[in-house]
Amino acid sequence: MTPIIRHRSSASKESGEWDLYAALCLQRTPVIGPELNWIERRLKEYLNKVEIADSLYSDHEMRHFEDLRRAERIASGVNVAEKDLEEAAKQTAQDFEESSLSEANKFVKGSRVTKADLTNNTRSIDRSLDKHLYFVQKRNVGSSDVWMLPQEHFNSSTDHSLRQAAERAFDAIFPSHSKDQIKFLGNVPFGYYWYRYPKPVAKDLGTLGARLFFFKANLYTDSSIKGPFGERVLSPADEKEFTWSTRAELSKQLPPRYWRTLERIIYPDELVDLEALMQQKKRKISRLSNRLQKLESKIDANASI
Incomplete structure (x- = not known):
């Protein structure tokens, strides 16, 4: 897939150094198939x-x-x-x-709903089995805490590529787990995002902001993750807040500008978004109704002359 790169004139014209980061988009793929919609x-x-x-x-x-x-x-x-x-x-x-x-x-089907779903345990990897889950952490950016993907600073002296920095991000978050437990989807970033540091921070660091390159990786939920199925938790080593969120939850959880970049590289779980389709039809019907009302008004005006 061709990486999504945004070129901003305001960022390119201004001289100064930028910090390079590799962000890890770690996803747990669906365990079961989704339920069929009416179509x-x-x-x-x-x-x-x-x-x-x-x-x-x-x-x-x-x-x-x-x-x-x-x-x-x-x-x-x-x-x-x-x-x-x-x-x-x-x-x-x-x-x-x-x-x-x-x-x-005699065969009894397993439930599509797990204990993590019933208790709304957003930290468990066994929730929303028919959807993708994405690992996000709360990070300190300036004076506020925001939800973001884990990221690692690119070190040109030790990192041979941006992907290697993304691999270090996984090692830093889950040091007790092997990199064999995840599979990176290629060596090329899937997306690009940048943000500026607050002026005091930029002055102290001597850099204008951060440029992030997103790398996607799939998580293997094998027996190395301890706990009974339905409530297993893959916790990071640090004490930062974290969740395994669905795509719909990420749209409300992440900063709006950050999410607009990320939504282009993660795919919706539904092949047909019925709600969006119905909203689109409603808008078309509304436009047609407005046109008909205008035509009726013109006809009435001409008839009264």
Whole structure:
């Protein structure tokens, strides 16, 4: 994917040094598939009808038909071969189907809702199983605390690349976990963001601000994360506040300008955003209604002349 780079004239014209940072967008991918919305359900029902109507008989159905023909021959006593008697003593297709259904009825589906969902534990990696989760921490920027992705300063003397700085960010947050537990999605940043330091801070540091390059990585939620499934917590080593948030939660949690950059590099979990689609239709209907009202007003004005 081509990295998203913003060029700002106000930042490029001003002379001075900038601090370079690699930000780690650590995501836990969905564990289960999302529930179908009403459009997807209707499409699935239609495709099932088409598939059944155009499909051929399966091997199990052909075996069932052969069992019925064999039973008729044995009952009539006409053209009964020794092989028919041997096959009749075996399990029939009907017997196999009934035993399979009995076994399937014993299966109990797991719940889509975990204990972390019920207790609203935003620190657990076992919440919102059908959505992506993103690790964010509360960081001190100037005189305020804001939610941001973890980041690490790029050191040109030790870091051979920005990705190496992003790997150090993971090591700093989770020192007890191996880097094999995550997988970086390439060596190229997925996005770019910058912000200025407050003037007192900029004067002390001798730099204008920070330039962040976002790197995405997937988390493997294997057995190395301790705790019962449904309430496991992958806690950072430092004592900063943290959450594993969904995309919708990030839009409310992160600073607006920071989020406008980040939303371009993380994908929505819903293939079709029904709410956005309905809002768009409502706006179109509203515009059409306004046009009709204007036309009616003109017609009434012309009729009164």
